Amino acid sequence: MGEPHRMRLLTGPTPLQRLHALEAVLGTGPLWVKRDDLTGFGVAGNKARTLEFLLGDALAAGAEVLVTGGREGSNFCAAVALAGAVAGIEVRLVMPGEETDRLSATQALAVAAGAEIVRMRAAGDGEQGHGDPGDLDAAIEAHAERLRGAGRAVYVTPRGGATAIGALGYAEAAHELADQLAALEVSPQHVVVAVGTGGTVAGLLTGQAELAAGWSLSGVCVSSPAAELAARITSLSAGCAALRGTQPGHALTLTDAAGAHAVLTEEQERLADLAFTTCGLLLDDTYTAKAFQRAVVLAGRTSRPTVFWHTGGVVNAVHRLTSRKVVV
Numbered sequence: 001m002g003e004p005h006r007m008r009l010l011t012g013p014t015p016l017q018r019l020h021a022l023e024a025v026l027g028t029g030p031l032w033v034k035r036d037d038l039t040g041f042g043v044a045g046n047k048a049r050t051l052e053f054l055l056g057d058a059l060a061a062g063a064e065v066l067v068t069g070g071r072e073g074s075n076f077c078a079a080v081a082l083a084g085a086v087a088g089i090e091v092r093l094v095m096p097g098e099e100t101d102r103l104s105a106t107q108a109l110a111v112a113a114g115a116e117i118v119r120m121r122a123a124g125d126g127e128q129g130h131g132d133p134g135d136l137d138a139a140i141e142a143h144a145e146r147l148r149g150a151g152r153a154v155y156v157t158p159r160g161g162a163t164a165i166g167a168l169g170y171a172e173a174a175h176e177l178a179d180q181l182a183a184l185e186v187s188p189q190h191v192v193v194a195v196g197t198g199g200t201v202a203g204l205l206t207g208q209a210e211l212a213a214g215w216s217l218s219g220v221c222v223s224s225p226a227a228e229l230a231a232r233i234t235s236l237s238a239g240c241a242a243l244r245g246t247q248p249g250h251a252l253t254l255t256d257a258a259g260a261h262a263v264l265t266e267e268q269e270r271l272a273d274l275a276f277t278t279c280g281l282l283l284d285d286t287y288t289a290k291a292f293q294r295a296v297v298l299a300g301r302t303s304r305p306t307v308f309w310h311t312g313g314v315v316n317a318v319h320r321l322t323s324r325k326v327v328v
């Protein structure tokens with residue numbers, strides 16, 4: 001296996017930072033944050049790492065059009081639109097819902113980057129889905145097939161870029177973290193990350209196995225239940241390890257996030273507000289505020305350090321804070 005193709009999007013390693021002020025307020029053991037909200041490509045967060053390898057692969061394959069999709073608030077769709085613009089590849093985003101002039105912030109970013117939104121019902125040959133993830137993946141595939149039929153060179157990637165190639169970014173990122181931890185002589189017990197489609201945690205699992213790391217990886221499932229995702233993550237991680245010529249990992253703990261999808265519990269909201277006012281961290285209500293709660297719980301149980309892997313979601317995090325009804 002040769003070196004995978006990569007299009008550089010990150011500005012460099014993201015900071016690893018200790019949250020002293022939060023530890024003091026919460027009375028936990030050492031709490032660190034890996035700042036992948038600062039990957040430095042638009043507001044792509046974790047998706048920048050995924051897209052370095054997906055876009056690299058698409059360019060190497062000579063793709064003219066990249067087809068993917070996601071829900072209304074998808075950070076992946078906004079990020080892939082921007083990456084496609086930079087790479088000179090057209091981007092089509094298959095999304096549920098009707099045509100509207102009231103786009104979500106991430107949809108508006110995708111359109112600003114030049115991507116075209118294709119409504120699910122118009123994606124294939126008129127088949128209508130019900131908006132669940134399986135239907136969306138089928139609609140993405142149907143739209144890609146239609147473009148291939150028209151003679152276009154198409155690159156398809158599923159929701160979240162959750163493929164073995166996409167996971168390569170986080171296998172690399174695990175090594176980046178390991179280098180930083182070694183330089184600081186910090187040896188964490190837990191590394192905690194939010195899990196949506198599972199590509200991010202799958203890559204970390206691959207990297208963790210390669211490092212024979214002394215920390216355990218904890219994934220917090222925010223959309224699909226852990227029980228549904230576990231097998232998929234294991235297989236994505238194995239595929240990623242195969243691409244890297246390494247052995248697959250297995251040491252992963254998955255838990256389900258507390259509360260309903262994209263709705264914070266009171267405790268999650270309190271912690272997210274505290275992270276903002278004590279350390280300037282922006283946490284969103286779909287992913288990072290949910291995973292952060294888990295990190296705080298784990299950090300409360302051990303005197304060894306806990307690393308919270310911030311995955312971004314900054315657009316929705318700002319929205320969380322700015323859409324509150326307040327009178328001043």
Ligand SMILES: *Cc1c(COP(=O)(O)O)cnc(C)c1O
Nearest residue numbers: 075196197198199200287311313
């Ligand atoms: C997409 C996303 C995740 C989850 O990544 P997956 O690879 O889909 O599991 C976590 N946090 C944020 C902010 C995201 O946008």
